Amino acid sequence: MGSDLVGVLAVLASPQRLRLIAALAGGSNYVSQLARELQLSRPLVHMHLRRLEEVGLVVGRMELSADGKAMRFFDVAPFAFQLTPEAIQDAVRTMEEK
Amino acid sequence: MGSDLVGVLAVLASPQRLRLIAALAGGSNYVSQLARELQLSRPLVHMHLRRLEEVGLVVGRMELSADGKAMRFFDVAPFAFQLTPEAIQDAVRTMEEK
């Protein structure tokens, strides 16, 4: 479990996904609301959040609202990656040994 | 000069480019040699190095070999990015103010 740097970078290399993380850094939120705030279609937000969750950058939870609607809230995971030539060298080494 | 995080991430999100950085972290090298070592076509290496250089992750220099050939050597720049939700939040803020 070296928290796959190359995978994380691939997911992080998207303006929209960065905007999603930035939005979630301001507090947890749910899919439809995020779509409205960021001016994106809901399926698109859904897809981006899924990819972010796959690499563990955000965590999602189901929650029932007061009026009984099932809503999917997301939070940012408290990640911290150090991005240096050496870190990349290690990541690539790990990557290439199968 | 906020060293554009989103641009850097976009460039860094490529297995091949990560391999290039890893290779260069082991010492400076030139295009054709890198292509051989990483098993990539030379134009492809050329393109990836150009993108890496555009965001300042590597630096290239022209050098004349002993037998008079013009060779393009590259070195990794000593970068260090801290990748956290807060850093992304700042980067996005900078990104959105035009």
Add this chain to the structure above:
DNA sequence: GACACGTGTCAGTCGTAACTTACACATGTA
């Protein structure tokens, strides 16, 4: 029932980065 809100997913289209092949240009050596 019709509507508003939430969830999820599937089938497409579209744009672009990745990649290859081929070209042009240098130099030094057999």
Add this chain to the structure above:
DNA sequence: TACATGTGTAAGTTACGACTGACACGTGTC
């Protein structure tokens, strides 16, 4: 001369992620 090495770039294909629209499914309210 021909061939090896190096450089750069332009044209074309291809693979893939991004994105939209439509669908199905829930709930509570008018």
